[in-house]
Structure formats: structure tokens, C-alpha cells
Amino acid sequence: xxxxxxxxxxxxxxxxxxxxxxxxxxxxxxxxxxxxxxxxxxxxxxxxxxxxxxxxxxxxxxxxxxxxxxxxxxxxxxxxxxxxxxxxxxxxxxxxxxxxxxxxxxxxxxxxxxxxxxxxxxxxxxxxxxxxxxxxxxxxxxxxxxxxxxxxxxxxxxxxxxxxxxxxxxxxxxxxxxxxxxxxxxxxxxxxxxxxxxxxxxxxxxxxxxxxxxxxxxxxxxxxxxxxxxxxxxxxxxxxxxxxxxxxxxxxxxxxxxxxxxxxxxxxxxxxxxxxxxxxxxxxxxxxxxxxxxxxxxxxxxxxxxxxxxxxxxxxxxxxxxxxxxxxxxxxxxxxxxxxxxxxxxxxxxxxxxxxxxxxxxxxxxxxxxxxxxxxxxxxxxxxxxxxxxxxxxxxxxxxxxxxxxxxxxxxxxxxxxxx
Amino acid sequence: xxxxxxxxxxxxxxxxxxxxxxxxxxxxxxxxxxxxxxxxxxxxxxxxxxxxxxxxxxxxxxxxxxxxxxxxxxxxxxxxxxxxxxxxxxxxxxxxxxxxxxxxxxxxxxxxxxxxxxxxxxxxxxxxxxxxx
Numbered sequence: 001x002x003x004x005x006x007x008x009x010x011x012x013x014x015x016x017x018x019x020x021x022x023x024x025x026x027x028x029x030x031x032x033x034x035x036x037x038x039x040x041x042x043x044x045x046x047x048x049x050x051x052x053x054x055x056x057x058x059x060x061x062x063x064x065x066x067x068x069x070x071x072x073x074x075x076x077x078x079x080x081x082x083x084x085x086x087x088x089x090x091x092x093x094x095x096x097x098x099x100x101x102x103x104x105x106x107x108x109x110x111x112x113x114x115x116x117x118x119x120x121x122x123x124x125x126x127x128x129x130x131x132x133x134x135x136x137x138x139x140x141x142x143x144x145x146x147x148x149x150x151x152x153x154x155x156x157x158x159x160x161x162x163x164x165x166x167x168x169x170x171x172x173x174x175x176x177x178x179x180x181x182x183x184x185x186x187x188x189x190x191x192x193x194x195x196x197x198x199x200x201x202x203x204x205x206x207x208x209x210x211x212x213x214x215x216x217x218x219x220x221x222x223x224x225x226x227x228x229x230x231x232x233x234x235x236x237x238x239x240x241x242x243x244x245x246x247x248x249x250x251x252x253x254x255x256x257x258x259x260x261x262x263x264x265x266x267x268x269x270x271x272x273x274x275x276x277x278x279x280x281x282x283x284x285x286x287x288x289x290x291x292x293x294x295x296x297x298x299x300x301x302x303x304x305x306x307x308x309x310x311x312x313x314x315x316x317x318x319x320x321x322x323x324x325x326x327x328x329x330x331x332x333x334x335x336x337x338x339x340x341x342x343x344x345x346x347x348x349x350x351x352x353x354x355x356x357x358x359x360x361x362x363x364x365x366x367x368x369x370x371x372x373x374x375x376x377x378x379x380x381x382x383x384x385x386x387x388x389x390x391x392x393x394x395x396x397x398x399x400x401x402x403x404x405x406x407x408x409x410x411x412x413x414x415x416x417x418x419x420x
Numbered sequence: 421x422x423x424x425x426x427x428x429x430x431x432x433x434x435x436x437x438x439x440x441x442x443x444x445x446x447x448x449x450x451x452x453x454x455x456x457x458x459x460x461x462x463x464x465x466x467x468x469x470x471x472x473x474x475x476x477x478x479x480x481x482x483x484x485x486x487x488x489x490x491x492x493x494x495x496x497x498x499x500x501x502x503x504x505x506x507x508x509x510x511x512x513x514x515x516x517x518x519x520x521x522x523x524x525x526x527x528x529x530x531x532x533x534x535x536x537x538x539x540x541x542x543x544x545x546x547x548x549x550x551x552x553x
Contacts, residue, residue, distance in 0.1 A: 152495045154542040157428035163459040166427040168516045170540070170547055172504045174425070174492040181486035182506060189484070189529040234504075235487040235524075281459070283506045283514045 002303050003093060005420040006100035008260050008267030009381045011041025011253030016214040017246035017366025017375075021114040026056055027070045029249045030112045033371075034071050037251035042264030043106060048253070050077040050098055050107025052091040054370045057113075067110065077104035084405020085317050086275070086296075087111065088250070088374030089412035093273030095254035105256050112249025113369025168281050176319060177242060179282045179407035181234035184322040187288060188236070191337035195236060197344050198321040199227035201356075202241055202363050204348035205318065209360025211350065211390045216246055216366035241321040241363075248368030250378050257420065268384040271306070271398075272415040274299025282407040288326070289336065292411040297331035297402060300413035304398075308332040311415070312396045313383050314354070315376040317404035318361040327402055331413070350391035358383060358391045373403045377414065384416050422499045424540045424547065433460045435473045441546045443537045447513060449474045458513035478535030479553065480509040487524040503527055507550050521551040 013036030015029065030053075038048060051073055053063050064078035077098045083090045088111055095107035157165065164173075172178060187193055206222035209215035222240065230239040260267045276292030276299075279285045286292070301308060308314075308331055316327045325339040333354075334342035346354040359365045359379040362372045380399040382388045396418065403412045429437050439446040448457040448471035450464040457464065457471055464471055485505035491497045492504075503519040505527075519527060520536060532553035537546050 152423040152497050154423045154540055155425050155495050157426055161428050161430065165425070166429070166433060167459045169425040169493075170427050171516045171518050171549075172488055172492045172496050172499070172502055173516045177490075178486055178488055178492050178504050181488075182484040182504070185486055185529065186484035231489070233488075233490045234492075235489070237486075281516065283516045284459075 003096045003100060003273055004271050004303055004305070005257060005269055007096035007254050007256055008269045009092065009252050009416070010255050010260060010263035010265050010267055011037040011043065012378050012381050013037035013040055013251045014214065014371070014375070014378050015112070015249040017216045017248040017368045019115070019216070019246055020117045021247040024114065026058060026112065026114050027067065029114055030067060030110050031071055033112060033249035033251035034108055034110055037108065037253045040265060041253045041255070043253060043262070045072055048073055048106050048108050049075050050095060050104030051075040052079045052081055052095055052107060052109045054080060054087045054111060055082050073108070075104065077107060083277070083403070083410040083412060085319060085373035086403035086405040086410040086412040087370045088377050089401055089403035089414050090275060092252060092254060092270060092377055092414055093275070093412065096270045096273070099254065099256045105259060107254045109252045109254060109374070111251070111370040111374040113247055113371060115245065115247035162280070164281055168283070173282070176407060177234045177237065180320040180322055181237045182282060183326065183408065184236050187322065187326065190288060191340070193325065193340040195228055196224055197340035198241055198325065199224040200343050201318070201321040201324045201348070202227050204352070205357045205361040206364045207349045208358045208391060209364030212360050212365065215360040215364055216244070217360065217364040237320060237322070243319045243362045243367040243372070246366035246368045246372070248366060248371050250368070250371040250374040252374070252377065252381065265387075266385045266418070268381040268416045268418070269420045270414060271417045272300040272302065272304025274303065274413045276411045277409060279409050280406065285408060291326070291330050291408055293327050293330035293402070293404065293408060294332070296411035296413040297327070300400070300415050301332070304415035304417070306398060306415060308400070311398040311400045312355065312393055313358060313380060313399040314356045315380040315399060315401040316357060317373060317376055317402050318357060318363050319367065319404070321363070323404060324356070324361070326408065327404070331400070331402065350393060355393050358388065358393065373405070376403065377401045380414070380416050384418050422541060423495050425493065425495055426540060426543045426545055429545070432462060436460060437545060439473075439475070440537060440548050441544070443546070445476050445478045445535045445548055446473045447476050447511065448472065456509070456511040456513050458515055476509060476511045480507040480533055480550065482519065482527065482529055482531045482533060483508040483514055484529055485519065485527050487527070505550070507533060518549045519551065520549050
């Protein structure tokens with residue numbers, strides 16, 4: 001049994017990432033994206049009988065029911081996906097599987113986050129720290145932290161009783177910067193990697209963002225020198241190698257093969273999918289040669305019956321520059337230890353010989369929570385549909401989208417095709 | 421030491437923290453597989469068998485590390501730059517830790533380290549950390 005050709009994405013909507021949202025609630029934000037995706041497909045609400053959402057801050061539970069009622073849906077398939085940055089990609093194959101098994105016929109995959117402007121904190125140590133611009137400001141840890149205090153005092157345990165809170169957080173392994181910095185250190189030790197090679201990823205993606213009006217850094221060119229001149233947050237990672245949190249939403253409508261003809265848009269066929277969850281703490285992760293990245297990617301390519309070299313767009317999760325390099329290698333776009341040389345020797349812009357993250361990636365398009373991971377999927381779909389505007393890849397037949405959650409803990413890969 | 425996020429100790433994990441307060445590193449051991457387990461579990465991850473606490477050598481090597489220049493959380497504001505590392509213990513398991521008593525410039529993947537113990541401010545918890553061996 002294979003998912004290949006059972007379903008296709010026929011509707012896409014994205015609320016462009018922005019630094020902050022206004023007064024609207026998360027349900028209003030999701031509703032806008034959902035309605036736009038259904039309209040984009042040319043479908044009616046009563047044709048949507050599947051709904052996939054993710055855990056949402058402010059909604060203590062019952063998320064599918066809450067969202068369904070708000071949208072005016074009564075789905076026969078309702079699901080929550082909780083795979084961090086792999087959530088978006090993980091939603092799409094679940095939608096295809098639910099359709100294939102007869103649980104629904106057209107399924108909405110919905111992601112989004114809002115982000116209120118907060119009163120600026122006093123800087124942690126010096127006045128020149130721009131805590132507003134960096135992921136360290138957004139860690140979902142103890143809200144009881146009291147940064148006003150000159151001398152920090154230890155913080156009593158919060159409601160988080162996970163092993164991470166007990167055995168990782170006390171050491172400063174909090175948020176994601178520390179973990180991806182440690183991955184970069186380890187990769188560099190095993191295979192060799194330069195700061196310039198990592199920076200090239202950010203720079204090529206910025207070139208893509210510069211032709212995507214929806215990208216948060218659409219109007220800001222970037223050079224390798226600027227990346228390397230930016231502050232080192234966690235060695236060896238610089239600020240401009242680190243994704244900037246944003247707000248926004250993204251929705252996809254997936255429908256069955258025999259309903260594709262009803263859609264206004266060309267289908268992006270789901271040809272293959274793979275998933276892997278290998279650990280929670282980075283300390284318990286497999287070695288770099290056996291990550292879940294490769295497990296998910298190889299499963300997706302195998303199900304689709306194609307090779308990495310067959311795809312014309314790599315849409316790869318990029319919370320950090322290093323993540324793109326790890327994925328290029330683990331997914332098989334280049335050989336073991338070759339990722340640094342690979343990015344240096346390829347033009348990864350939409351017009352280049354290896355188009356990668358043509359929307360700008362999260363680094364330059366924006367990371368709107370789970371919609372950030374969904375952006376790699378929406379871009380793959382738009383490119384396959386031939387709707388990518390000035391950054392359209394000519395004659396694209398196959399695209400690969402990859403999602404990654406936690407510190408390389410959760411992985412999901414999707415192969416999309418223009419033909420079934 | 422300095423301010424920390426205080427670990428939420430449970431009855432399951434209390435032997436680990438009680439031993440740490442006595443400056444001993446203990447891990448659970450799976451008799452069936454003759455392997456050490458970390459972090460603590462209710463049952464062996466290899467087949468669900470019983471686990472017993474045993475002292476370990478406290479010796480290991482740095483598997484990877486970073487030096488955090490920006491505090492990962494405001495509680496670490498006075499601790500940065502701080503060396504955060506994954507240590508691979510001689511008995512097998514890897515654990516998150518800090519490398520102390522070491523110039524960050526001297527840190528290397530593969531360097532030999534040994535366990536040390538530091539009391540967390542404002543708490544009765546002692547945290548296992550590592551220093552160059």
C-alpha cells in the first residue's frame with residue numbers, strides 16, 4: 001500500500017509573515033487562511049470534511065472541535081499533529097492517508113501563530129543586546145522568569161515535568177539555538193564545515209526572498225560578510241544564521257484523486273511521504289550518519305519511486321543554516337560530508353542550478369510558528385502548480401518538501417509531482 | 421555556582437539527585453542488556469525489564485559543545501559566556517551538561533572530562549557538571 005497519487009493539494013493560502021499581529025485572535029487568523037485556501041481551490045465549505053490542526057497556545061484542548069465550529073465545518077476526520085517544525089509536512093500525508101482510507105474526501109491542513117508585541121525587556125547584561133530580534137526572546141519556558149532583577153535567582157520548576165526540564169534545561173539547553181549550535185560543532189568536527197559555507201545558505205535564500213513580495217526580508221539584500229559580521233549567539237552560529245520568529249498562518253486543501261478535476265487550481269500530487277521521530281533530548285539523538293532526517297526522506301523518495309537527483313526544487317526546513325546542510329546530506333542530495341562543498345559550488349536561487357527554498361526559507365521568508373514549517377510545503381505546491389510568480393522554476397515536475405521539529409527530533413518528508 | 425532553572429525532581433529520579441548531593445554520579449542499569457540508561461526510566465527501554473541504580477565512573481568525553489554568548493534564558497544572564505556540552509560517559513550514555521573550570525577557547529570535541537558537582541543557588545539541588553580530566 002502506498003500513498004502515491006491518492007490525493008493532491010489543490011488549494012493554498014498563506015498570511016504573509018509579519019513580526020507581530022494586532023488584536024485578532026488565533027481563531028480569526030486561522031479562519032482567514034482556511035477560507036482563502038478553500039476559495040483558492042474553488043471549493044465550498046460543505047465539501048471540506050477533514051480537518052488537521054496543531055496544539056495552539058490559549059486553547060487548552062479540543063482544538064479540532066473549536067476550530068471546526070469557528071469555521072463552520074463538521075468534519076468526519078479530525079486530527080491534531082504535534083511534530084514541531086515537521087507538523088505541516090506531517091499534516092499533508094495524514095490528510096492523504098485519511099482520504100485514501102475513506103475517512104474524508106477533502107481535508108484542510110491548518111497552521112498559524114499570532115505574536116503580540118511585548119514590552120521590551122531590560123537587556124540581560126548590556127544595553128546593546130537586541131533581545132527583540134532573536135529567538136532567545138521567545139523561548140517557551142518559565143513565564144515566571146524575572147529579567148528585571150539585576151542578579152538572577154534560580155527559578156523553581158514550572159508545570160513542565162518532562163525529562164528535558166529536569167536534565168537539559170538546568171544546563172542552559174533551553175530553546176533551540178544551543179542545540180543547533182552543538183549540531184554545527186559536531187558536524188564540523190566529523191566532516192569539516194566553514195562559517196562561509198553556512199553563510200552561503202542564508203545569502204542564497206535571501207536572494208530568493210528578494211523576489212518574493214510576501215517574504216519578511218523581501219527588501220533587504222544580504223552578503224556573506226554581513227552574516228559573518230553579525231553577533232555570535234551560540235558558537236559557531238551567528239545571528240543571521242538563526243530564524244527570526246514571526247506571526248502568520250498557512251492553509252492547504254488536500255483532496256482525493258477523483259475530486260481533483262473539480263478544483264480551480266492545478267493539482268500538486270502527493271507522490272510519497274516519510275516520517276521519523278528519534279528522540280526528545282539532543283543528548284539522546286542518533287549520530288549524524290543515522291538521523292531521522294534520512295529515514296523520513298528516504299521513505300518519501302522510495303514511496304514516490306524517484307531519486308533526490310530527480311527533483312527540481314528542494315524545499316528544506318531551515319530554522320538555522322546548519323539544518324539545511326544536515327538535510328541536504330541526510331536526504332541524499334549530496335554525499336556524506338559533502339554538504340559544505342555542495343552549497344559552495346551550487347547556485348541555490350530560483351534561477352540557479354539547484355533551486356532551494358525559493359520562497360526565501362524561514363530564514364528570510366519568516367517563521368510564523370507551525371506555519372513556518374508549512375511554508376516549505378506551500379512553496380513546493382505553488383512551484384509545482386506554476387504559481388510562484390517571479391521566482392517560478394521553469395518546467396518543474398517534482399519537488400521535495402522537508403519538515404523538522406525539535407532539535408532534529410521529528411522529521412517529515414513529502415515528494416510532490418505535477419503528474420500523478 | 422549560579423542561578424539555574426531548578427530541575428523538577430520526581431520519586432523516580434530522586435536517587436539520581438540524592439546521589440549527586442553526595443557527590444556521586446549514579447545511573448540506572450539494565451541487567452538484561454548489561455547497559456546503563458539515561459535519562460531515568462520507569463522500565464528498561466530495551467524490552468521493559470527492571471532497572472537498578474549503580475554508581476558510575478564519572479569519566480567521559482565531550483561529544484559536542486557550544487559556548488552560549490547570549491543567555492539561553494534570562495536566568496543565565498550572569499553565567500554567559502557558558503559552555504554547554506553533551507558528554508558521552510565511559511559507561512555509554514550521553515548527557516547534557518556544562519563544562520566548568522575550562523577556558524572556552526580550550527574546549528574540543530573528544531576532550532576527556534570528569535564529573536564535578538555544584539550546588540544550585542536558592543535550592544537544595546546539586547548539579548553534576550564536568551571539568552577537564
